[in-house]
Amino acid sequence: MELRTLLTMIFTVGMVWGGFLYILLKALKKEREKESIPERPSS
Amino acid sequence: MAEKKEFFTSRWGMILSVIGIAVGTGNIWRFSRIVAQNGGGSFLIPWVIFLFLWSIPLIIAEFAIGKYTRYGNIGGIAKIAGEKFAWMGAFIGFVATAIMFYYSVVTGWCIKYLSQAITGTLVTTQDHIALWNSFTHSYEPIFFHFIAMALGALVIYRGVVSGIERTNRILIPSLLVILLILALRAVTLEGAWEGITYFFTPDLGTLLDYKVWLAALTQNAWDTGAGWGLILTYACYARQKEDIALNASLTALGNNSVSLLAGITIFSTVFALSPGEGIKELISGQGSTNTGLAFIFLPQLFEKLPGGIFVQGFFSTIFFLGLTFAAITSLISMIELAVKTFVDMGLERRRALVFVCVLGFLFGIPSALSMTFFENQDWVWGIGLMISGGFISFAIIKHGTDKFRQVAVNGEGSDVKVGKWYNVVISWLVPLQVMVLIVWWFSLAITSFDTEGWWNPFNTYSVGTCVLQWGVVMAVFILLNKQMVRRTLYQKGVK
Numbered sequence: 001m002e003l004r005t006l007l008t009m010i011f012t013v014g015m016v017w018g019g020f021l022y023i024l025l026k027a028l029k030k031e032r033e034k035e036s037i038p039e040r041p042s043s
Numbered sequence: 044m045a046e047k048k049e050f051f052t053s054r055w056g057m058i059l060s061v062i063g064i065a066v067g068t069g070n071i072w073r074f075s076r077i078v079a080q081n082g083g084g085s086f087l088i089p090w091v092i093f094l095f096l097w098s099i100p101l102i103i104a105e106f107a108i109g110k111y112t113r114y115g116n117i118g119g120i121a122k123i124a125g126e127k128f129a130w131m132g133a134f135i136g137f138v139a140t141a142i143m144f145y146y147s148v149v150t151g152w153c154i155k156y157l158s159q160a161i162t163g164t165l166v167t168t169q170d171h172i173a174l175w176n177s178f179t180h181s182y183e184p185i186f187f188h189f190i191a192m193a194l195g196a197l198v199i200y201r202g203v204v205s206g207i208e209r210t211n212r213i214l215i216p217s218l219l220v221i222l223l224i225l226a227l228r229a230v231t232l233e234g235a236w237e238g239i240t241y242f243f244t245p246d247l248g249t250l251l252d253y254k255v256w257l258a259a260l261t262q263n264a265w266d267t268g269a270g271w272g273l274i275l276t277y278a279c280y281a282r283q284k285e286d287i288a289l290n291a292s293l294t295a296l297g298n299n300s301v302s303l304l305a306g307i308t309i310f311s312t313v314f315a316l317s318p319g320e321g322i323k324e325l326i327s328g329q330g331s332t333n334t335g336l337a338f339i340f341l342p343q344l345f346e347k348l349p350g351g352i353f354v355q356g357f358f359s360t361i362f363f364l365g366l367t368f369a370a371i372t373s374l375i376s377m378i379e380l381a382v383k384t385f386v387d388m389g390l391e392r393r394r395a396l397v398f399v400c401v402l403g404f405l406f407g408i409p410s411a412l413s414m415t416f417f418e419n420q421d422w423v424w425g426i427g428l429m430i431s432g433g434f435i436s437f438a439i440i441k442h443g444t445d446k447f448r449q450v451a452v453n454g455e456g457s458d459v460k461v462g463k464w465y466n467v468v469i470s471w472l473v474p475l476q477v478m479v480l481i482v483w484w485f486s487l488a489i490t491s492f493d494t495e496g497w498w499n500p501f502n503t504y505s506v507g508t509c510v511l512q513w514g515v516v517m518a519v520f521i522l523l524n525k526q527m528v529r530r531t532l533y534q535k536g537v538k
Contacts, residue, residue: 002244008084009243015091016303020296027289030458031054034284 049203050282056208057285058293061277063211063372065268065298066218068149071366072337074262074302075309079325081258082249083241089250089259094267094299097260097432097476100468101269102291103452103461104435109278110285111451115383116272118531119279123447124438126528130520131434133527135272136384137516138427142271143377143403145410145420147195150370151187152178156338157363165363166346166355171339172329184411189404191374196400198375199382200393203280207375214368221365222304228348228358229311238314241322242306257483260476265425267298270432273376276383286458309341316347337366378403388530419503423512426484430513433477436469444470485509 051057078086109115112122120132155178159165168174178184198206229235249255268274274294313321313330321344324330330340345359378399385395410417439447444466453460485506489497492504500507520527 001240005084005240005244008087008245012084012087012091012243012303016094016296016299020293020300023289023292023296027054027058027286027293027458030286030289034458 050280051208051277051285052204054285054290056204056212057277057281058290058297059215060207060211060372060376061268061274061290061294062297062301063215064271064273064277064376065266065294065373066215066301066369067146067266067268067373068153068333068337068366068370069266070298070302071305071309071369072333074266075306076325076331076333076336077258077262078242078306078310079322080331081255082246082252084243084245085249085252085255086259087243088245089256090262091299093256093260093263093476094295096468096472097263098267098269098295098298099292100465100473101432101435102267102274102295103287103465104439104469105269105272105274106278106281106287106291107447107451107454108435108438109275110281110283110287110456111454113279114531115276115279115380115387117384117527118387119275120434120438121528121532123451124441126532127524128438128441129528129531130517130524131438132272133384133520133523134427134513134517135270135275135431135434136380137520138424138431139271139273139377140381140399140403141420141424141427143374143381144406145417146370146374146377147191147403147407148184148188148411148417150191150195150367150374151184151189151411152334152338153363153367153370154190155183155187156342157360157367160356160360160363163352163356165342165359166352168342171342175334175338179414182412185408188407188411191371192378192400192404192407194371195374195378196396198371199378199396207277207379210375211372214372218365218368218372219301221361221368222301222308225358225362225365226304226308226311229308229315232311232315232349234315234318235311237318238310238312238321239307241314242310257480260480261484264429264432264476264480266302267295268373268376269295270428270435272431272435273373273380275435276380277376279383282456284456286456287452288457288459288461309336312341312344316344388527389534415503419508422504423509426481426509427513429477429480429484433474436473436477440470440474 051060108119108123112119114122116132116136117129118132120135121129124131156165198210200206230239264270313325317324324340325336328340329335341362342359345355345362348355348358381399381403382392382395385398386392390398410420445463448461448465452465488504488506493502496502497505498507499505500511502508
């Protein structure tokens with residue numbers, strides 16, 4: 001495989017799938033922290 | 044009687060629903076075709092960059108307007124930009140609704156091909172072009188358009204939690220499983236690696252071509268649901284403690300993850316089952332149109348799958364099942380947008396739903412009967428989406444970008460704070476991208492699509508048809524601005 005192909009693959013897959021997984025894990029962590037806080041009654 | 048307020052029951056229910064908006068047929072059929080026409084890997088680099096410069100900032104904006112104001116497009120824009128700009132919100136809503144008219148027809152096509160795949164007709168057909176032409180030149184698309192609209196109506200009738208959230212909780216994970224099965228089969232075909240290599244190999248010359256960058260920006264504008272007003276509508280049902288920045292990023296990245304998976308699947312399949320000719324077909328043959336790729340070219344390839352008619356039937360069925368799921372989850376958001384607009388104006392939800400669906404069915408019929416009409420509507424309202432993105436950006440600038448960021452984006456519930464970079468992107472870069480895109484598409488119409496009649500409002504791909512249709516819609520909404528504001532923001536008993 002050519003270097004430019006490998007670099008594009010790492011860049012694209014890393015940014016898109018890697019980014020998605022990174023944000024997902026961050027959201028999961030924040031969600032667990034929020035679970036202990038009760039929802040404010042909405043108007 | 045006051046409407047009972049509903050909210051998404053969890054963060055994940057809301058994210059799956061919003062991903063359902065973003066993931067549509069465009070991820071599966073348009074993305075791969077545009078990648079092939081723009082030099083494979085050379086396209087992917089700007090496509091990722093514009094995800095951060097267009098899609099994510101606009102999705103953040105929509106989430107924030109919806110959650111902050113709790114109004115749909117008209118009330119949301121009026122609250123943010125000022126009441127005299129409510130017509131801009133109406134225009135954003137109208138563009139998405141006009142797309143709903145013909146998107147229901149597209150959903151109907153997917154349902155028709157799914158039924159043909161299930162019955163085995165699709166894999167035994169000799170001439171796929173004739174099959175497609177005989178279908179689109181008959182009255183059958185009206186029937187399937189009706190089925191699509193009825194399915195969408197049924198989901199919306201059940202409400203936000205039992206309808207929208209529950210449907211997306213089932214369909215979006217199912218779609219991902221289907222895409223994973225298809226991807227696994229595709230990448231294990233002999234010769235698939237050639238396709239993957241083409242998909243990821245950039246060419247420096249092509250990468251420096253401004254047209255590739257404009258194609259990548261356009262794909263982000265059309266594909267991620269950013270700037271359509273749909274996410275704004277769903278965000279009205281977000282719980283107060285819901286975050287904006289992480290949810291918006293998850294939506295955009297989730298959408299592009301699906302595109303990437305679909306791209307790998309299609310390129311592997313094309314190179315493995317049609318070596319040499321496949322990519323030419325994708326660039327300039329029957330596969331070079333969205334419908335040609337999904338309804339003519341890919342069914343031809345399914346017939347070449349090793350394993351016999353049962354295996355071919357299975358994979359064509361799950362492909363069209365996935366396509367149908369992608370279409371339906373987007374269609375229901377378009378119906379909900381229109382329904383929410385009328386509910387905001389005081390109409391009872393069920394009446395609004397009946398009104399929207401009857402209207403949607405009737406106004407979709409011309410697109411079901413005429414491909415020329417369909418193509419004209421896709422052209423006019425597809426470019427109209429860019430104006431919608433511009434109007435959202437304008438509303439935020441009018442409100443005060445930094446104030447909007449601090450109060451609406453980084454307000455209650457935010458897990459991460461969005462920095463000042465957002466002010467620059469939403470106030471300067473998004474409007475700049477809107478202008479560049481409109482100039483680019485109009486210049487294409489003048490120099491390439493319709494050199495003789497680009498000014499003629501009755502030609503399919505002309506500048507004139509866009510200006511006329513946008514102009515009429517904007518003029519009507521500007522005239523009705525005061526009434527829309529009164530009905531949306533100042534109903535009796537409602538602030």
